[in-house]
Amino acid sequence: MDKNYMKLEFLSKSANESFARVVVAAFASQLDPTLEELSDIKTAVSEAVTNAIIHGYEYGEGVIIIEAFIVDNLINITIRDSGKGIKNIEEAMEPFYTSKPDLERSGMGFTVMETFMDSLVVESSEGKGTVVRMTKEIKNLSDEER
Amino acid sequence: MFLEMEELENNLIVKLKGELDHHSSEDIRKKIDAYFSTSSTSNIVMDLNELTFMDSSGVGLIMGRYRSAQEKNGYLIIACDKERIVRILDMSGLLKIIKLYPNLDTAIRNI
Ligand SMILES: Nc1ncnc2c1ncn2[C@@H]1O[C@H](COP(=O)(O)OP(=O)(O)OP(=O)(O)O)[C@@H](O)[C@H]1O
Numbered sequence: 001m002d003k004n005y006m007k008l009e010f011l012s013k014s015a016n017e018s019f020a021r022v023v024v025a026a027f028a029s030q031l032d033p034t035l036e037e038l039s040d041i042k043t044a045v046s047e048a049v050t051n052a053i054i055h056g057y058e059y060g061e062g063v064i065i066i067e068a069f070i071v072d073n074l075i076n077i078t079i080r081d082s083g084k085g086i087k088n089i090e091e092a093m094e095p096f097y098t099s100k101p102d103l104e105r106s107g108m109g110f111t112v113m114e115t116f117m118d119s120l121v122v123e124s125s126e127g128k129g130t131v132v133r134m135t136k137e138i139k140n141l142s143d144e145e146r
Numbered sequence: 147m148f149l150e151m152e153e154l155e156n157n158l159i160v161k162l163k164g165e166l167d168h169h170s171s172e173d174i175r176k177k178i179d180a181y182f183s184t185s186s187t188s189n190i191v192m193d194l195n196e197l198t199f200m201d202s203s204g205v206g207l208i209m210g211r212y213r214s215a216q217e218k219n220g221y222l223i224i225a226c227d228k229e230r231i232v233r234i235l236d237m238s239g240l241l242k243i244i245k246l247y248p249n250l251d252t253a254i255r256n257i
Pocket residue numbers: 047051052055056057081083084085086092093097098099100104105106107108109110111130202203206
């Protein structure tokens with residue numbers, strides 16, 4: 001069994017969104033993913049990090065922690081904030097639900113994460129923060145299948 | 147993120163290049179709104195073919211500009227044939243209300 005692990009900690013600034021998704025994608029690259037799989041990971045990470053900044057910390061200053069584990073060809077990504085938390089997780093995960101329609105949010109973030117990753121679990125407690133856990137299996141396609 | 151705007155008759159052509167996320171969309175939104183609010187054009191044509199990344203923040207940006215065009219009794223159309231981006235647009239229901247063409251030339255011809 002081949003294992004690897006990384007941890008990234010950064011301030012909740014929107015300028016860090018691209019930095020965060022590029023780091024996770026670079027870590028995932030050792031599994032030799034297709035460009036499609038890499039884009040899936042980048043998009044899902046971007047959604048979770050953006051949520052931590054906009055909703056978790058509501059544009060205030062806080063710390064976002066990303067951890068990623070690799071076990072064989074599975075990548076497990078955890079994105080954590082210590083922000084305001086989510087009162088009703090089920091409602092929050094519904095497509096089109098947003099608590100901030102005035103900020104031109106579409107309520108698609110969790111739906112995008114669910115679609116592009118193999119699994120998505122959200123844990124949250126009000127006033128304490130939110131943890132988003134996602135996994136994706138990297139298929140290891142042969143050159144002909146790519 | 148790179149933005150190019152140009153007026154063509156009654157249409158504001160908006161070309162986006164690079165990565166459209168929450169961070170870049172804030173700036174892009176301000177620039178489009180500043181231009182469109184004082185422009186005599188009433189339609190917006192968004193060319194997304196040179197985007198290398200887009201997440202749900204892009205959906206919000208397009209939705210908002212769709213509304214600005216509506217307020218001027220105009221409409222917004224999209225030029226894009228990038229499968230990934232089209233998939234996100236489709237997921238978010240935008241393609242039920244916004245017309246999509248594969249490229250800018252076809253979009254302009256069909257205005
Ligand atoms: N990290 C978080 N902390 C607190 N609330 C959150 C967090 N992530 C999501 N939420 C809540 O869940 C809702 C749904 O999130 P989702 O990402 O699906 O949509 P959105 O962020 O509102 O819109 P979009 O992602 O399309 O821009 C948010 O509106 C917010 O209320």
